[in-house]
Amino acid sequence: MSHTIRDKQKLIARVRRLKGQIEGIERALEAEKPCGEILRQLASARGAMSGLTAEVMEDHLREHVLQAETDAERRQGGEELIGAIRTYMK
Amino acid sequence: MSHTIRDKQKLIARVRRLKGQIEGIERALEAEKPCGEILRQLASARGAMSGLTAEVMEDHLREHVLQAETDAERRQGGEELIGAIRTYMK
Amino acid sequence: MSHTIRDKQKLIARVRRLKGQIEGIERALEAEKPCGEILRQLASARGAMSGLTAEVMEDHLREHVLQAETDAERRQGGEELIGAIRTYMK
Amino acid sequence: MSHTIRDKQKLIARVRRLKGQIEGIERALEAEKPCGEILRQLASARGAMSGLTAEVMEDHLREHVLQAETDAERRQGGEELIGAIRTYMK
Numbered sequence: 001m002s003h004t005i006r007d008k009q010k011l012i013a014r015v016r017r018l019k020g021q022i023e024g025i026e027r028a029l030e031a032e033k034p035c036g037e038i039l040r041q042l043a044s045a046r047g048a049m050s051g052l053t054a055e056v057m058e059d060h061l062r063e064h065v066l067q068a069e070t071d072a073e074r075r076q077g078g079e080e081l082i083g084a085i086r087t088y089m090k
Numbered sequence: 091m092s093h094t095i096r097d098k099q100k101l102i103a104r105v106r107r108l109k110g111q112i113e114g115i116e117r118a119l120e121a122e123k124p125c126g127e128i129l130r131q132l133a134s135a136r137g138a139m140s141g142l143t144a145e146v147m148e149d150h151l152r153e154h155v156l157q158a159e160t161d162a163e164r165r166q167g168g169e170e171l172i173g174a175i176r177t178y179m180k
Numbered sequence: 181m182s183h184t185i186r187d188k189q190k191l192i193a194r195v196r197r198l199k200g201q202i203e204g205i206e207r208a209l210e211a212e213k214p215c216g217e218i219l220r221q222l223a224s225a226r227g228a229m230s231g232l233t234a235e236v237m238e239d240h241l242r243e244h245v246l247q248a249e250t251d252a253e254r255r256q257g258g259e260e261l262i263g264a265i266r267t268y269m270k
Numbered sequence: 271m272s273h274t275i276r277d278k279q280k281l282i283a284r285v286r287r288l289k290g291q292i293e294g295i296e297r298a299l300e301a302e303k304p305c306g307e308i309l310r311q312l313a314s315a316r317g318a319m320s321g322l323t324a325e326v327m328e329d330h331l332r333e334h335v336l337q338a339e340t341d342a343e344r345r346q347g348g349e350e351l352i353g354a355i356r357t358y359m360k
Contacts, residue, residue, distance in 0.1 A: 008119065015116045022109045029102050035150040035167075039174035042143045046178075049139060053132045054359040058352050060125040065335060066348045077125075078336045082328050084129035085355075088136075089324040144269040148262050155245060156258045168246045172238050175265075179234040188299065195296045202289045209282050215330040215347075219354035222323045226358075229319060233312045240305040257305075264309035268316075 007059050014052045021045040057084060097149050104142045111135040147174060187239050194232045201225040237264060277329050284322045291315040327354060 025041045064077030115131045154167030205221045244257030295311045334347030 008122070012116065012119050015112060015119060019109065019112045019116065022105065022112055026102065026105045026109065029098065029105060032098070034170075035146065035154060036170040036173065038146055039143070039150070039170070040177065042139070042146065043174070043177045046136075046139055046143070049132065049136055050359040053129070053136070054356050056125065056128055056132065057355050060129070061335075061348055061352060064125060065331075066345060075336060078331055080124075080126040080129075082331060083126065084133070085327050086324050087130070087133045089320040140269040144266050147265050151245075151258055151262060155241075156255060165246060168241055172241060175237050176234050178269075179230040188302070192296065192299050195292065195299060199289065199292045199296065202285060202292055206282065206285045206289065209278065209285060212278070214350075215326065215334060216350040216353065218326055219323070219330070219350075220357070222319065222326065223354070223357045226316075226319055226323070229312070229316055233309070233316070236305065236308055236312060240309070244305060260304075260306040260309075263306065264313070267310070267313045 007063075011052070011055060011059070014048070014055065018045060018048045018052060021048055053088065057081060060084075097153075101142070101145060101149070104138070104145065108135060108138045108142060111138055143178065147171060150174075187243075191232070191235060191239070194228070194235065198225065198228045198232060201228055233268065237261060240264075277333075281322070281325060281329070284318070284325065288315060288318045288322060291318055323358065327351060330354075 021041065022045060025038060025045065028038050028041060060077065060081055065074055065081065068074035068077055111131065112135060115128060115135065118128050118131060150167065150171055155164055155171065158164035158167055201221065202225060205218060205225065208218050208221060240257065240261055245254055245261065248254035248257055291311065292315060295308060295315065298308050298311060330347065330351055335344055335351065338344035338347055
């Protein structure tokens with residue numbers, strides 16, 4: 001993923017926040033917190049993961065499709081995105 | 091979450107595997123791995139998170155609804171599950 | 181699905197609205213409407229379908245689990261819901 | 271959606287099959303079929319709708335991004351797809 005430095009830093013910050021949410025779920029399970037609370041934490045982490053995935057897809061589309069330097073590069077970037085969309089929607 | 095010890099250990103093992111997958115995504119972003127690879131890792135982590143959520147819902151239904159000791163407990167457990175299903179499907 | 185008459189009418193009204201949305205997508209495809217518009221219609225129909233699914237699950241939990249008349253009926257209703265949750269989250 | 275005639279016919283065939291599945295759910299609700307069966311039909315219709323959405327996104331990417339005739343058209347097609355991905359993943 002040869003995205004811009006700025007995009008990269010943003011994505012890494014997001015994945016670290018997501019890791020923090022997962023660690024929160026781990027602690028809640030260990031502390032035997034109420035189920036309803038754990039389910040809310042899971043829903044929130046799932047939203048964070050979907051947002052991260054949308055952002056990686058968007059960055060990929062910008063860098064490897066819209067700003068591709070050759071037609072071949074653009075085609076390959078497009079096929080990778082199609083593969084990701086298909087996997088995601090299965 | 092006052093589930094059985096065995097269920098609890100299983101859930102904690104699952105959440106730790108999920109954390110390992112998120113750390114793998116963090117490393118892949120830092121190493122600027124190809125986008126397609128990162129999107130595959132995200133899809134796989136998303137599957138793991140959905141599976142974990144389904145298992146928490148299932149355990150909750152078993153412990154706090156099917157095996158509830160009083161009607162009031164059962165009703166409350168049921169309402170919590172309904173809340174979780176609604177949040178998940180929004 | 182032996183739910184209450186009122187629940188049944190509500191669910192049938194919802195599924196008919198959903199059918200109307202699908203017919204709108206069919207017309208939009210035939211009229212070669214812009215892609216972006218079709219994708220918005222699809223997102224909206226998906227939301228309607230998720231809401232309908234959540235309501236069927238909720239009605240099922242109320243009628244066949246919380247208000248079950250025997251323990252055997254409750255267990256069976258619970259297993260059906262677990263199956264539905266697992267399928268949905270796969 | 272000015273996609274190729276062949277793509278258009280394929281998408282219309284898919285949306286009609288989906289409409290048939292929704293009509294099946296309507297009939298099942300009217301006939302008071304078992305909940306478990308209705309939930310299976312809903313899961314199957316949801317899969318069909320996700321597959322249709324992935325195909326519309328894929329066609330859009332091919333026609334309006336990869337094969338765009340101008341940079342402006344490509345940029346616009348890309349932004350529409352980004353909007354759709356964001357809406358879908360919310």
